[in-house]
Amino acid sequence: xxxxxxxxxxxxxxxxxxxxxxxxxxxxxxxxxxxxxxxxxxxxxxxxxxxxxxxxxxxxxxxxxxxxxxxxxxxxxxxxxxxxxxxxxxxxxxxxxxxxxxxxxxxxxxxxxxxxxxxxxxxxxxxxxxxxxxxxxxxxxxxxxxxxxxxxxxxxxxxxxxxxxxxxxxxxxxxxxxxxxxxxxxxxxxxxxxxxxxxxxxxxxxxxxxxxxxxxxxxxxxxxxxxxxxxxxxxxxxxxxxxxxxxxxxxxxxxxxxxxxxxxxxxxxxxxxxxxxxxxxxxxxxxxxxxxxxxxxxxxxxxxxxxxxxxxxxxxxxxxxxxxxxxxxxxxxxxxxxxxxxxxxxxxxxxxxxxxxxxxxxxxxxxxxxxxxxxxxxxxxxxxxxxxxxxxxxxxxxxxxxxxxxxxxxxxxxxxxxxxxxxxxxxxxxxxxxxxxxxxxxxx
Numbered sequence: 001x002x003x004x005x006x007x008x009x010x011x012x013x014x015x016x017x018x019x020x021x022x023x024x025x026x027x028x029x030x031x032x033x034x035x036x037x038x039x040x041x042x043x044x045x046x047x048x049x050x051x052x053x054x055x056x057x058x059x060x061x062x063x064x065x066x067x068x069x070x071x072x073x074x075x076x077x078x079x080x081x082x083x084x085x086x087x088x089x090x091x092x093x094x095x096x097x098x099x100x101x102x103x104x105x106x107x108x109x110x111x112x113x114x115x116x117x118x119x120x121x122x123x124x125x126x127x128x129x130x131x132x133x134x135x136x137x138x139x140x141x142x143x144x145x146x147x148x149x150x151x152x153x154x155x156x157x158x159x160x161x162x163x164x165x166x167x168x169x170x171x172x173x174x175x176x177x178x179x180x181x182x183x184x185x186x187x188x189x190x191x192x193x194x195x196x197x198x199x200x201x202x203x204x205x206x207x208x209x210x211x212x213x214x215x216x217x218x219x220x221x222x223x224x225x226x227x228x229x230x231x232x233x234x235x236x237x238x239x240x241x242x243x244x245x246x247x248x249x250x251x252x253x254x255x256x257x258x259x260x261x262x263x264x265x266x267x268x269x270x271x272x273x274x275x276x277x278x279x280x281x282x283x284x285x286x287x288x289x290x291x292x293x294x295x296x297x298x299x300x301x302x303x304x305x306x307x308x309x310x311x312x313x314x315x316x317x318x319x320x321x322x323x324x325x326x327x328x329x330x331x332x333x334x335x336x337x338x339x340x341x342x343x344x345x346x347x348x349x350x351x352x353x354x355x356x357x358x359x360x361x362x363x364x365x366x367x368x369x370x371x372x373x374x375x376x377x378x379x380x381x382x383x384x385x386x387x388x389x390x391x392x393x394x395x396x397x398x399x400x401x402x403x404x405x406x407x408x409x410x411x412x413x414x415x416x417x418x419x420x421x422x423x424x425x426x427x428x429x430x431x432x433x434x435x436x437x438x439x440x441x442x443x444x
Contacts (some may be wrong), residue, residue: 025313075178114408128199130217196226246334255286387413
């Protein structure tokens with residue numbers, strides 16, 4: 001059901017050589033880019049008409065309008081199961097607690113008397129958020145995108161989610177209810193690359209969508225390719241690929257827990273990655289044995305879980321010890337990394353590369369997906385080696401404000417002129433000299 005990679009015995013290679021030994025899903029965004037290019041440009045030229053045509057082609061629905069009516073949002077919230085509503089409200093509450101603490105404060109540094117640099121943080125003007133609606137419905141992704149944008153102070157927020165044939169061309173009602181709970185009233189029934197293009201270019205008309213400065217949110221390969229296509233025109237969070245879980249475990253771990261956690265992420269998609277890194281053959285055997293009955297009892301066994309676990313992106317990786325295991329998980333850079341070892345908190349503190357780290361047996365990835373308070377929009381495909389998950393900072397721009405008096409500039413003017421001349425940019429120096437009559441600033 002799941003393959004093994006044995007890295008015991010020989011010294012582990014470094015860098016890319018080690019990464020090349022580890023399982024990873026094939027996710028060719030570059031190839032998809034050529035297919036989304038004409039879709040994006042069609043939306044550019046035909047706007048809403050193109051969105052309606054793609055809804056018919058890709059989603060099997062005939063739309064009369066792309067913007068979701070306000071009444072549909074209110075109806076979805078009114079009809080929402082009270083138990084689901086309570087869970088969503090608790091998820092929102094916890095996410096706000098965590099994300100509110102992330103907001104950066106304006107800070108002024110006095111460099112010299114009369115010379116200061118202030119860094120202020122300004123939210124982007126408008127964001128387009130994407131909530132997937134393919135194999136599953138993700139109201140949790142609405143929360144994970146909206147809450148940090150709101151806590152950052154973004155003044156204009158719109159959300160897109162694919163139209164659903166089962167709901168008269170509207171996005172899934174739980175998506176709409178989550179939007180209503182969060183106060184998001186600008187929602188569009190648009191999915192895939194065409195939704196990203198709508199946010200990037202904007203569309204005209206009374207129900208048109210104004211262009212956004214930034215687009216965030218997880219999606220399929222077509223969404224990832226469209227984000228790449230528009231990079232430079234708009235800001236993006238990440239080119240999210242299939243979800244990943246890695247578990248670093250020793251012989252103290254419970255194989256029942258580990259098997260359940262691997263399956264929980266394999267449930268997302270046939271390309272989802274589930275990786276166990278351990279120095280215990282006995283644990284590896286026990287996990288593999290435990291997978292069989294748990295998979296057999298799972299709802300999405302045949303269409304998602306079994307192909308995900310059997311795919312090249314999933315494996316049990318055997319290592320000589322904890323130090324080697326840490327090197328492996330750092331090279332892998334998992335979206336979600338569980339630490340199920342003795343003294344798990346200390347081990348977690350040694351990890352350098354992960355989207356989010358889940359410490360010990362009582363912090364499964366599922367908790368982070370919904371109600372930990374953390375964000376579940378995280379880097380995939382090894383991008384955790386250089387990128388972070390979605391946060392309030394994602395929606396903020398740092399702006400430096402430089403304020404110098406005449407005396408403060410005079411004190412450093414000769415250095416500015418010297419460096420300008422060293423770079424053969426004499427006009428830079430001249431801009432300073434012009435501020436002092438006859439360039440009488442004393443040389444220090």
